[in-house]
Amino acid sequence: MSTKVMTSSTARPDAPPVAAGSRRSARRPPILPTVLGGYLPMLVIVLVVGLPLAWMVLSSFKQVSEVITLHLRVLPQHWSFANYVEAFRTAPFGRFFLNSVLVTAVGATLKVLLAIHTAYALVFVRFPFKNVIFVALLVALMVPPQVAILPNYVLIAGLNGLNTYWGIIVPSLGTAFGTFLLRQAFRSLPISMIEAAEVDGAGHMARLWRMVVPITAPSIATVALVTIVSEWNEYIWPLIITTDPNLMTLPVGLTLLQNNESGPAGYGVMMAGAVIVILPVLVVFTFLQRYIVAGLTAGSTSN
Amino acid sequence: MSAAVPAPRRRRISRRARRDALVFLAMALPNLVLVGAFTYRPLILNIYYSTLNWTLGSPSATVAGLGNYVRFFTSDAAGVVLTTTAVFAVFTVGGSMLLGLLVALSLNTRLPGRTLARASVFAPYVLSGVGVGLVWLFIFDPVYGVFAYVLRQFGLESPRWFNDPTLSLVMVIAVYVWKNLGYCAVVYLAGLQSLPTDILEAASLDGAGRMRRFWYVSLPLLGPTTLFLLITTILSSLQAFDLIKIMTPTSEGTRTLIYEAYVQGFGAYQRAGYSAAISVILFVILITLTIIQIAWVDRKVHYA
Numbered sequence: 001m002s003t004k005v006m007t008s009s010t011a012r013p014d015a016p017p018v019a020a021g022s023r024r025s026a027r028r029p030p031i032l033p034t035v036l037g038g039y040l041p042m043l044v045i046v047l048v049v050g051l052p053l054a055w056m057v058l059s060s061f062k063q064v065s066e067v068i069t070l071h072l073r074v075l076p077q078h079w080s081f082a083n084y085v086e087a088f089r090t091a092p093f094g095r096f097f098l099n100s101v102l103v104t105a106v107g108a109t110l111k112v113l114l115a116i117h118t119a120y121a122l123v124f125v126r127f128p129f130k131n132v133i134f135v136a137l138l139v140a141l142m143v144p145p146q147v148a149i150l151p152n153y154v155l156i157a158g159l160n161g162l163n164t165y166w167g168i169i170v171p172s173l174g175t176a177f178g179t180f181l182l183r184q185a186f187r188s189l190p191i192s193m194i195e196a197a198e199v200d201g202a203g204h205m206a207r208l209w210r211m212v213v214p215i216t217a218p219s220i221a222t223v224a225l226v227t228i229v230s231e232w233n234e235y236i237w238p239l240i241i242t243t244d245p246n247l248m249t250l251p252v253g254l255t256l257l258q259n260n261e262s263g264p265a266g267y268g269v270m271m272a273g274a275v276i277v278i279l280p281v282l283v284v285f286t287f288l289q290r291y292i293v294a295g296l297t298a299g300s301t302s303n
Numbered sequence: 304m305s306a307a308v309p310a311p312r313r314r315r316i317s318r319r320a321r322r323d324a325l326v327f328l329a330m331a332l333p334n335l336v337l338v339g340a341f342t343y344r345p346l347i348l349n350i351y352y353s354t355l356n357w358t359l360g361s362p363s364a365t366v367a368g369l370g371n372y373v374r375f376f377t378s379d380a381a382g383v384v385l386t387t388t389a390v391f392a393v394f395t396v397g398g399s400m401l402l403g404l405l406v407a408l409s410l411n412t413r414l415p416g417r418t419l420a421r422a423s424v425f426a427p428y429v430l431s432g433v434g435v436g437l438v439w440l441f442i443f444d445p446v447y448g449v450f451a452y453v454l455r456q457f458g459l460e461s462p463r464w465f466n467d468p469t470l471s472l473v474m475v476i477a478v479y480v481w482k483n484l485g486y487c488a489v490v491y492l493a494g495l496q497s498l499p500t501d502i503l504e505a506a507s508l509d510g511a512g513r514m515r516r517f518w519y520v521s522l523p524l525l526g527p528t529t530l531f532l533l534i535t536t537i538l539s540s541l542q543a544f545d546l547i548k549i550m551t552p553t554s555e556g557t558r559t560l561i562y563e564a565y566v567q568g569f570g571a572y573q574r575a576g577y578s579a580a581i582s583v584i585l586f587v588i589l590i591t592l593t594i595i596q597i598a599w600v601d602r603k604v605h606y607a
Contacts (some may be wrong), residue, residue, distance in 0.1 A: 034414070041409035042420040048481070049423045055449060056438045072452045080353075113311065116335040119328035126323040132328060133335065140342045142593045144542045146561050147586045150579055151345035174337030204326050211529050233431040234547045240569055251433040257547065263450075267441045274434040285429050289422045290547050292429060 029240070056278070060271040064242050067268040083272035090260050090269070097276060103238070103249055104231040107169045112224050113233075119235040120208050122179070123186040124194060136184070141176040142214030146236060153240055163244040172237065180225040181298055185219035186212060213248075218291070225288055226295035229269035229281055318454070352579035359573035371580035380563070384581075388541065388559040395540045398480035400532055403487025408517075408572065410488070411495045421492065425485035430543025432482070439478045440550055468556025475557055476552050479543060487532050494528035534596040541588060541589060561586040 045270055059067060060083050062076040069118060081176045087093045122134055127199070152171045161167030189212065197207050243249045245256060254273045261269050353371055357364030375381050406424055407525060410417050427435060441466045442449050451461035464474045506520050544561055551557040554566050560581055568578030 038412050038414045040418070042414070042416055045406055045420050046411070046423045049426060052438055052442060052481075055442065059441065070455075071445070071450070072449065083430075089379075091425050103323045105358075114337070118332040118334040121327045125327040126320065126329065127326075133331070136343075137335075137338065140338045142590070143342050143346060144538070144586070144589055145342075146431075146542050147349065147582045147589070148342060148345035150563075150575060150582065151348035152341055153569075154359075154575075155340075155344075170337075171341040174334055174339075174341055176338060176342075179334065185309060193544035193579075204330075229429050233433075233545075235431075235433055235548075236565070239373050239548075248408075251545070254393060254433050254437060258549065258552075264447050265446060267444070267447065268438045274437045278434040278438075281430055282426065285426055286422075290423065293425055293489055295424075296428070297486065298492070 053278070053282070054204065056271050056274050059268060060275045062268055064265055064268055068264045069100045083268040084276075086259060087271045087272045087276075091253055091257050093253065093257075093276065095246055096248055096250045099247060100232060100250040102165065103168050103227055103234075106165075107172065108224065108227045110169075110173055111175045112220065113179060114173065115175045115223060116177045116184050116208070116213065116220065118175075119182035119186050120204070121123075122183050122213060124207070125213075126206065137176045137179055140174075140179060145172070145278055149236060149240060152237075159255070161241070163247045165247065167241050168238050168247070168249070168267050172231075172234070175227075178227060181223050182216070182219060185216045189215060211285060221288075222291045222295040222298075225292050226285070228283070229292065232277075232281060345587070349579045349582050349598065352576055353583045355576040355577070355579075357574075357576040359388075359575040359578075360503060364576065367576055371577045372584075374496065374577065375584070377454055380558070384558050384560055384563045387472065387557065390472065391543070391559050392537055392540045394476045395479045395483070395543070396533065396536045398476065399484040399536055400459050400488045400529070402480065402484045402493050405530070406453060406484065407491035409493055413454035413465055423488065424488050427482040428485045430482070433549050435482055435582065436546045436549035439474075439481075443474055462589070471551050473555035475547055479540070479546055481535070483539070487536065490532055494525050495498055530599060533598075534592055538589060538596075541585065541592075560588075 002175060013181065022275060058074065058076060061079045061081070063080050064076065118137075122130055127133075156162065156171060159167075161170075167248060178255045194207055196212055202210070233251065234249070238249045238252045238253065245253065248256065250273075254270070254277060257270060257273050257275055258266075261267075318556070322578070354366060355364040356370065357369040360399055361582070370530045410421055410424075441447075443451075445451050445461040445463050445465070448461065462470050476576075500539050502524070503516060503520055506516050511519065541559075542561060547554075547557045547562050549561065554562055558566070564578045564581040564585065566602060567574045
């Protein structure tokens with residue numbers, strides 16, 4: 001990540017002088033201020049974010065002797081998968097990964113479906129008290145999930161949901177965030193179009209899946225991506241609801257790894273674990289960051 | 304639906320209305336039931352639990368009335384927990400907003416590469432707090448960490464982050480700011496880019512320099528953005544859990560309200576009633592802030 005910016009900043013002198021040229025006073029962009037005021041801060045920003053993550057990746061491929069040393073080297077002397085092997089040996093990491101994939105896939109799919117249907121009903125189907133229902137959802141959006149942990153634990157434990165997939169997934173399925181965002185998107189659709197489809201005899205489901213969903217696909221993608229990322233990272237609930245390693249998700253499994261591998265000797269293995277939980281999200285974010293940023297900053301004055 | 308409508312037509316409308324209502328319920332009810340069961344129900348139950356003397360998992364509980372609240376507020380813990388929560392909130396919010404604004408200002412250019420920088424600064428915000436916490440624990444290790452290594456090159460010794468409660472808190476605050484400042488940066492950047500250019504140009508024509516334009520024009524115009532960020536970042540800071548739990552497993556120095564509620568309820572003591580009382584206190588603080596947000600900030604943000 002950091003190397004990309006380094007090359008672009010070294011390539012800077014022969015880059016076309018578009019940037020500062022728009023300023024009235026300077027006919028030619030002054031190189032030094034552009035570099036100091038424009039590129040230096042950018043470089044610092046990218047390095048401050050990129051270096052710790054690069055360090056994580058590099059360390060995960062180092063041997064113990066290179067991790068526990070006072071004479072640091074940037075690159076591993078012999079690239080080694082030993083930390084990954086060790087992580088899979090001391091904890092069922094393959095299982096954690098599969099559990100995370102399963103919980104994220106099922107949880108996010110159901111959540112997005114629930115959000116789509118609720119939003120459609122709120123916008124296009126006649127029903128009394130729709131505004132009251134919407135406000136109730138809006139209030140739920142503001143209830144921090146952490147406050148609900150204890151009663152939900154008591155309920156799920158009472159239903160024998162400890163150490164089960166449904167126990168991990170179900171309590172967070174009800175979605176106010178997705179419903180709220182999609183309601184906004186659906187409301188921007190021209191009513192006349194929907195009515196035309198109604199006249200043509202299309203039922204609600206046909207209208208939803210053949211018209212509304214395809215047209216608002218970008219908004220649905222935004223909700224889906226934000227939901228996927230937050231399901232993948234979810235920590236406190238799976239931490240409480242699982243004690244059996246076979247059902248733990250990656251973040252919870254990492255806690256287990258941290259307990260098993262205490263002491264500096266475990267850093268390499270922990271970095272391998274951190275790579276496994278961080279890298280998938282980083283890859284998704286790299287390609288689809290526009291949607292994710294838009295979804296997570298929705299509600300700010302900019303939107 | 305007035306009485307003047309002829310009978311047969313009214314029946315048709317009401318049949319249609321009933322069908323619509325059924326469609327509505329079929330589509331929305333599952334979600335509404337889930338939100339009710341797992342958001343509203345626990346909210347009310349928590350208040351009830353907080354009046355009980357109850358060990359988690361035990362079949363019996365005795366009524367404690369307001370005993371749990373009295374116990375919390377009269378114990379030494381209250382001072383520690385409330386101070387820690389406040390310190391954590393003030394420094395994480397101040398840090399991420401200030402640095403976020405600085406980053407936003409430096410990215411508010413047309414230079415190529417700004418999109419990459421904007422994405423980079425936002426990236427930590429979407430990463431697992433557990434993973435990020437582990438990475439920084441390694442970096443901050445007083446002996447084998449990179450940070451200690453860099454300090455050694457200058458003949459300095461690394462602070463003992465893991466053994467001193469104050470330093471532990473400083474460490475977690477620093478990492479939290481690293482992870483969250485990108486959110487503030489992106490929101491501020493959007494705010495900066497939507498500033499009316501004619502006002503800035505007018506100020507510029509009047510001879511105002513960069514600093515004066517920023518202090519007297521941009522910053523006041525960013526007022527609503529600042530207010531929005533202030534409330535939302537306080538709310539998320541009060542709910543911070545992942546980083547705190549993974550970086551300070553013993554809660555030494557980092558007993559914020561939410562972490563204390565977790566430790567009391569799900570730690571060794573399993574004091575469910577006491578934990579619920581702390582959650583209720585946290586909820587009261589959060590809902591107060593939310594009401595302030597609705598009353599002040601949301602006038603500028605339209606939900607509809």
